[in-house]
Amino acid sequence: xxxxxxxxxxxxxxxxxxxxxxxxxxxxxxxxxxxxxxxxxxxxxxxxxxxxxxxxxxxxxxxxxxxxxxxxxxxxxxxxxxxxxxxxxxxxxxxxxxxxxxxxxxxxxxxxxxxxxxxxxxxxxxxxxxxxxxxxxxxxxxxxxxxxxxxxxxxxxxxxxxxxxxxxxxxxxxxxxxxxxxxxxxxxxxxxxxxxxxxxxxxxxxxxxxxxxxxxxxxxxxxxxxxxxxxxxxxxxxxxxxxxxxxxxxxxxxxxxxxxxxxxxxxxxxxxxxxxxxxxxxxxxxxxxxxxxxxxxxxxxxxxxxxxxxxxxxxxxxxxxxxxxxxxxxxxxxxxxxxxxxxxxxxxxxxxxxxxxxxxxxxxxxxxxxxxxxxxxxxxxxxxxxxxxxxxxxxxxxxxxxxxxxxxxxxxxxxxxxxxxxxxxxxxxxxxxxxxxxxxxxxxxxxxxxxxxxxxxxxxxxxxxxxxxxxxxxxxxxxx
Numbered sequence: 089x090x091x092x093x094x095x096x097x098x099x100x101x102x103x104x105x106x107x108x109x110x111x112x113x114x115x116x117x118x119x120x121x122x123x124x125x126x127x128x129x130x131x132x133x134x135x136x137x138x139x140x141x142x143x144x145x146x147x148x149x150x151x152x153x154x155x156x157x158x159x160x161x162x163x164x165x166x167x168x169x170x171x172x173x174x175x176x177x178x179x180x181x182x183x184x185x186x187x188x189x190x191x192x193x194x195x196x197x198x199x200x201x202x203x204x205x206x207x208x209x210x211x212x213x214x215x216x217x218x219x220x221x222x223x224x225x226x227x228x229x230x231x232x233x234x235x236x237x238x239x240x241x242x243x244x245x246x247x248x249x250x251x252x253x254x255x256x257x258x259x260x261x262x263x264x265x266x267x268x269x270x271x272x273x274x275x276x277x278x279x280x281x282x283x284x285x286x287x288x289x290x291x292x293x294x295x296x297x298x299x300x301x302x303x304x305x306x307x308x309x310x311x312x313x314x315x316x317x318x319x320x321x322x323x324x325x326x327x328x329x330x331x332x333x334x335x336x337x338x339x340x341x342x343x344x345x346x347x348x349x350x351x352x353x354x355x356x357x358x359x360x361x362x363x364x365x366x367x368x369x370x371x372x373x374x375x376x377x378x379x380x381x382x383x384x385x386x387x388x389x390x391x392x393x394x395x396x397x398x399x400x401x402x403x404x405x406x407x408x409x410x411x412x413x414x415x416x417x418x419x420x421x422x423x424x425x426x427x428x429x430x431x432x433x434x435x436x437x438x439x440x441x442x443x444x445x446x447x448x449x450x451x452x453x454x455x456x457x458x459x460x461x462x463x464x465x466x467x468x469x470x471x472x473x474x475x476x477x478x479x480x481x482x483x484x485x486x487x488x489x490x491x492x493x494x495x496x497x498x499x500x501x502x503x504x505x506x507x508x509x510x511x512x513x514x515x516x517x518x519x520x521x522x523x524x525x526x527x528x529x530x531x532x533x534x535x536x537x538x539x540x541x542x543x544x545x546x547x548x549x550x551x552x553x554x555x556x557x558x559x560x561x562x563x564x565x566x567x568x
Contacts, residue, residue: 188520188521191568192567193208193567194219194239194244194565194566194567195207195527195562196239197562198564203221204218204558205218207219208554212552217554217556218556218557220233220251220268229273231275233261234259237252237564238285239251239252239566241286242352242353243566245568247265248263248264248272249566252285252286252287254283255281256281258275258276258277260274260320260325278303278314283299284300285349286351288351289322292323294328295319296318296382299314299315300348302347311327315345318330331380331387336376336390337362337373344364344365345365348361349400350400351402354438358380359377360377360378361413362378363398375393376391376392376393377435379391390441393413395428397430399416401414401415401457405463409436410436412432412433412463413432413433414461414471414472415430416430416456416459430448430449430457431449432471432492452499457473457474458472459472459474462517463519465522467494470524471489471490471492472490473488475487477508485509486505487511488501488502488512489512490502505528506532507531508530511528511529512528513562513563513564514527514564516567525565527561527562529561534553535551535562536554537549537552538551
C-alpha cells in the first residue's frame with residue numbers, strides 16, 4: 089500500500105486512489121473499452137423496467153452503433169473456487185460462521201452486446217476476474233452468453249452459479265464454482281423470446297423461473313404461453329411444467345398481461361413480484377406480490393400495492409420477515425416515470441401478506457426509485473434512484489445510491505453517478521458479515537464499490553476495478 093493505493097494484479101490503480109484492480113489472465117488484443125451511446129443506455133433501462141417491446145427497434149439501432157466486443161476466451165478449470173471458500177469478513181461479521189456469511193460476490197460486466205462474469209470475495213479481493221464470458225468456448229456450452237445477463241435474487245447456495253441470459257436468448261447457464269466449467273444449459277424460450285428474469289431453487293431437482301414475456305401466439309409446443317413461473321428440473325436440466333399467473337390480475341380490466349419479475353422463497357412459498365402491462369406497454373396495472381405454494385404449484389394469495397407501479401427490485405430482510413420493493417413508477421410508454429406512483433414498499437412475508445410501510449419517491453429526494461434494493465442490515469436499506477438526460481421535460485439528473493434508516497426514516501446519498509445517468513447498477517449486500525457491493529458502469533471506466541457495514545450503517549468505501557481483458561463495465565451483482 090502506497091499513497092492510499094492498493095494494487096492487486098497487473099496495472100495497479102491511479103496514484104492516490106483507494107482501490108483494487110482485479111485482472112483477467114487473458115487479455116483481448118486491439119479492443120477499445122466499449123461504451124454504449126446515451127440512447128442505448130436509456131432504452132436498455134426502460135426495457136429492464138418492462139417497457140420493452142415498444143423500444144426494441146430503437147435499442148437495436150443504438151446498440152448497432154457500438155463495436156462488438158472481442159471478449160476473451162477463458163480456459164475452464166483454472167482459478168476455481170471451492171464451495172466452502174470465502175474470506176475477509178468485516179469486524180461486524182467476525183463472530184458469524186462461514187455458513188451464515190456469503191462465500192463471495194458474482195459480478196456481471198456488460199455493454200449489452202456481450203458479457204463476462206467475475207468473482208470477488210467478501211473483502212473485495214479477486215477470486216477470478218473472468219469466470220465465463222460471451223467468448224467462452226467449452227463442450228458443455230451450446231449457447232454463448234448474450235449481453236443481457238443477470239443473476240438470481242437469492243444467494244446461490246450450492247456448487248453452481250446460475251446465469252440468467254434474458255432477452256432475446258432466454259437461456260439458463262449453470263457454472264460450477266469449483267471447476268469453473270459449465271455444468272448445464274437450458275433454453276426456456278419454448279418458441280418465443282420469454283425473457284426470464286429470476287431463478288428460485290426449491291430442491292436439487294426443482295426450481296422456478298420467472299418468464300417476463302407472454303407469447304403472442306401460444307399453443308405450438310408445450311409450456312409456451314409465457315408470463316408465468318416455469319417449473320424446471322436443474323438436475324437434467326429440463327422443463328417440467330408451468331404456473332399460469334394470469335389469475336393474479338383478475339381484478340384488473342381485460343387486456344393486461346402478467347409480467348413476473350423478481351422472486352424469493354420463504355418457507356414453502358415463493359413470493360413473486362408481478363407487473364401487469366397492456367400489450368403495447370402504454371398502460372400498467374398496479375404492482376403486486378403473488379404468493380405461490382411450492383408444494384402444489386398454485387397461487388396461494390395476492391397482495392395488490394395500491395397506487396404503486398413499475399416495481400422491479402426486490403430484497404428480503406435478514407430474518408425473512410419482510411420484503412422491500414423498489415418501484416420506479418408508471419412509465420406510460422416513455423422514459424419518464426410518474427413520481428406519484430414510485431416508492432420503496434415494505435411487505436410482510438407471512439400469511440396473510442400485508443404492506444408494512446412505504447416511503448415515496450418525493451420523501452426520498454424527488455427522483456424515481458431505481459431498480460435495485462438490498463438490506464445492509466435489519467435496520468438499513470441500500471437502493472438506487474434513477475437519473476435522467478436533459479430534454480424538454482427538464483434538466484439532466486444523476487443516478488444515486490442511497491441508504492435509508494428504517495428506524496429513524498432518515499436517508500442520505502452514498503454516491504452519485506459520475507459520467508451519465510443510468511450507469512449505477514445493481515447493489516447487493518451480505519447483512520450477516522457486513523459487506524455491500526454496488527456496480528458502477530460510469531465511473532473510471534467501470535468499478536465496483538465495496539462498503540463495510542456496522543451497526544450505524546454503511547461505512548468505508550473502496551473502489552474495485554475488474555479487468556476482464558476487454559473493459560466491460562459492471563452492471564449486476566449477486567451472491568454465492
